[in-house]
Amino acid sequence: xxxxxxxxxxxxxxxxxxxxxxxxxxxxxxxxxxxxxxxxxxxxxxxxxxxxxxxxxxxxxxxxxxxxxxxxxxxxxxxxxxxxxxxxxxxxxxxxxxxxxxxxxxxxxxxxxxxxxxxxxxxxxxxxxxxxxxxxxxxxxxxxxxxxxxxxxxxxxxxxxxxxxxxxxxxxxxxxxxxxxxxxxxxxxxxxxxxxxxxxxxxxxxxxxxxxxxxxxxxxxxxxxxxxxxxxxxxxxxxxxxxxxxxxxxxxxxxxxxxxxxxxxxxxxxxxxxxxxxxxxx
Amino acid sequence: xxxxxxxxxxxxxxxxxxxxxxxxxxxxxxxxxxxxxxxxxxxxxxxxxxxxxxxxxxxxxxxxxxxxxxxxxxxxxxxxxxxxxxxxxxxxxxxxxxxxxxxxxxxxxxxxxxxxxxxxxxxxxxxxxxxxxxxxxxxxxxxxxxxxxxxxxxxxxxxxxxxxxxxxxxxxxxxxxxxxxxxxxxxxxxxxxxxxxxxxxxxxxxxxxxxxxxxxxxxxxxxxxxxxxxxxxxxxxxxxxxxxxxxxxxxxxxxxxxxxxxxxxxxxxxxxxxxxxxxxxxxxxxxxxxxxxxxxxxxxxxxxxxxxxxxxx
Numbered sequence: 001x002x003x004x005x006x007x008x009x010x011x012x013x014x015x016x017x018x019x020x021x022x023x024x025x026x027x028x029x030x031x032x033x034x035x036x037x038x039x040x041x042x043x044x045x046x047x048x049x050x051x052x053x054x055x056x057x058x059x060x061x062x063x064x065x066x067x068x069x070x071x072x073x074x075x076x077x078x079x080x081x082x083x084x085x086x087x088x089x090x091x092x093x094x095x096x097x098x099x100x101x102x103x104x105x106x107x108x109x110x111x112x113x114x115x116x117x118x119x120x121x122x123x124x125x126x127x128x129x130x131x132x133x134x135x136x137x138x139x140x141x142x143x144x145x146x147x148x149x150x151x152x153x154x155x156x157x158x159x160x161x162x163x164x165x166x167x168x169x170x171x172x173x174x175x176x177x178x179x180x181x182x183x184x185x186x187x188x189x190x191x192x193x194x195x196x197x198x199x200x201x202x203x204x205x206x207x208x209x210x211x212x213x214x215x216x217x218x219x220x221x222x223x224x225x226x227x228x229x230x231x232x233x234x235x236x237x238x239x240x241x242x243x244x245x246x247x248x249x250x251x252x253x254x255x256x257x258x259x260x261x262x263x264x265x266x267x268x269x270x271x272x273x274x275x276x277x278x279x280x281x282x
Numbered sequence: 283x284x285x286x287x288x289x290x291x292x293x294x295x296x297x298x299x300x301x302x303x304x305x306x307x308x309x310x311x312x313x314x315x316x317x318x319x320x321x322x323x324x325x326x327x328x329x330x331x332x333x334x335x336x337x338x339x340x341x342x343x344x345x346x347x348x349x350x351x352x353x354x355x356x357x358x359x360x361x362x363x364x365x366x367x368x369x370x371x372x373x374x375x376x377x378x379x380x381x382x383x384x385x386x387x388x389x390x391x392x393x394x395x396x397x398x399x400x401x402x403x404x405x406x407x408x409x410x411x412x413x414x415x416x417x418x419x420x421x422x423x424x425x426x427x428x429x430x431x432x433x434x435x436x437x438x439x440x441x442x443x444x445x446x447x448x449x450x451x452x453x454x455x456x457x458x459x460x461x462x463x464x465x466x467x468x469x470x471x472x473x474x475x476x477x478x479x480x481x482x483x484x485x486x487x488x489x490x491x492x493x494x495x496x497x498x499x500x501x502x503x504x505x506x507x508x509x510x511x512x513x514x515x516x517x518x519x520x521x522x523x524x525x526x527x528x529x530x531x532x533x534x535x536x537x538x539x540x541x542x543x544x545x546x547x548x549x550x551x552x553x554x555x556x557x558x559x560x561x562x563x564x565x566x567x568x569x570x571x572x573x574x575x576x577x578x579x580x581x582x583x584x585x586x587x588x589x590x591x592x593x594x595x
Binding site: 047056113134235236241252259275 | 307313314330338339340341342343344346347349352356359362379496505554555556
């Protein structure tokens with residue numbers, strides 16, 4: 001029995017809406033039935049540039065949330081920063097455009113069976129999938145607090161409707177242009193103990209994920225993070241997106257962030273070895 | 283009304299129902315693609331080159347997209363031959379896929395050791411001897427850049443499994459005289475040739491102002507290298523018209539596959555195209571069948587090397 005990519009479907013999907021929100025684009029795509037198998041943390045791989053594109057690789061985007069509406073059917077929401085040529089192309093696609101998508105891909109955030117105290121930490125547009133996660137956690141009776149950080153205020157993604165799905169939201173910017181001046185990790189230990197946090201769910205730049213892992217290392221808190229590595233395929237065949245991850249026996253494996261991630265246990269990732277090669281059998 | 287095209291092809295003594303294969307290193311061991319199409323529906327699964335021991339490969343970043351192509355620098359990460367033969371091959375055979383196992387070694391002896399391990403495995407159609415991986419620490423280890431080393435590797439493999447499994451030698455286009463290297467490995471016992479491996483390249487990151495890839499250099503693949511593949515296959519087929527060639531290099535459509543077949547390829551491996559499109563092999567296979575039919579070819583065999591024919595007026 002094959003288990004890799006087991007829910008993934010390749011299909012043509014239509015852009016339902018494409019709106020600019022601060023520094024990002026909020027893109028809604030009609031995807032139909034597959035919303036039933038999308039879980040918070042999963043991602044979608046999209047072909048960019050059209051048929052004669054010189055960009056031959058798909059772009060991976062975190063699915064920020066899905067909804068199954070009786071009127072419009074299943075829709076998937078993406079929050080996209082128009083940074084590189086692929087994401088700029090996607091952000092420039094008007095309503096009604098067709099996209100070649102493969103989804104859902106990757107691992108998802110673990111949802112607790114018992115109501116717990118969850119802290120969601122997002123960096124930049126990394127906050128996007130956390131709002132969909134917050135909805136699911138709330139529906140399971142969890143208490144959900146959220147910390148968002150970015151370099152400047154316009155890079156904070158925090159939609160009005162998203163704020164309703166969390167008990168509290170605290171914003172940090174490095175230049176102080178929104179919320180508190182500083183980084184999300186600044187008062188993390190204090191927040192963990194004041195609010196009896198059981199699990200941290202995080203999504204954002206690798207530096208932030210590593211910093212959170214180091215801070216919670218001395219605590220009982222479980223840290224589930226969605227990692228970001230450059231991917232060529234998104235489906236496990238190219239071996240480019242690997243991260244060093246510690247196995248139960250203490251050895252290290254180079255795991256693919258597309259199929260063994262993007263959601264990983266932060267304490268298992270060998271952050272100090274990222275970009276290097278473990279010593280044994282090089 | 284067009285007649286159905288006989289898509290079957292052979293590489294040495296191995297028969298395949300269609301000429302469209304995966305490319306080694308671009309399909310892992312098949313499990314990942316099995317969600318998108320039935321592996322038995324393509325010619326063969328050419329597995330990622332495996333070494334004797336498990337291997338971590340090169341550090342990240344391992345990838346850089348380039349115009350109509352990409353550079354990779356994986357460095358032969360893999361589980362090692364024992365785990366591979368215990369888990370991956372039986373699974374592929376269970377799927378009724380035809381399997382070509384690709385092997386890579388650091389020494390001439392390692393290739394022989396790997397070939398010996400394959401003797402005990404059943405159900406394999408052929409062995410691809412990858413002597414041209416560009417992502418090794420020491421470029422001196424690229425056997426395929428050295429005619430003598432190439433011959434010695436193939437000679438060692440032939441002594442171990444020659445006559446039992448067709449031996450396909452995978453060559454590098456990064457050489458001055460490819461037909462000469464091809465002749466050398468054929469003399470040493472290769473039954474077929476795989477052309478081409480990736481082309482050595484580099485990208486420099488303008489932010490860090492250093493080579494972007496962790497391994498500094500990488501292998502260029504994708505449509506950007508297709509004309510190099512066509513040239514290499516054409517040259518080698520002209521020099522060795524009776525040696526079957528598994529052609530590859532930037533094939534992304536049926537049109538591209540047919541171009542390589544006209545140049546002299548008996549089979550086509552599709553690699554990088556699967557990264558952008560998990561169902562690329564099936565699309566390419568269907569397009570190729572239609573293109574052959576539209577040109578009046580009843581079999582793939584008739585089209586192999588067709589660009590070399592002499593016009594009789």
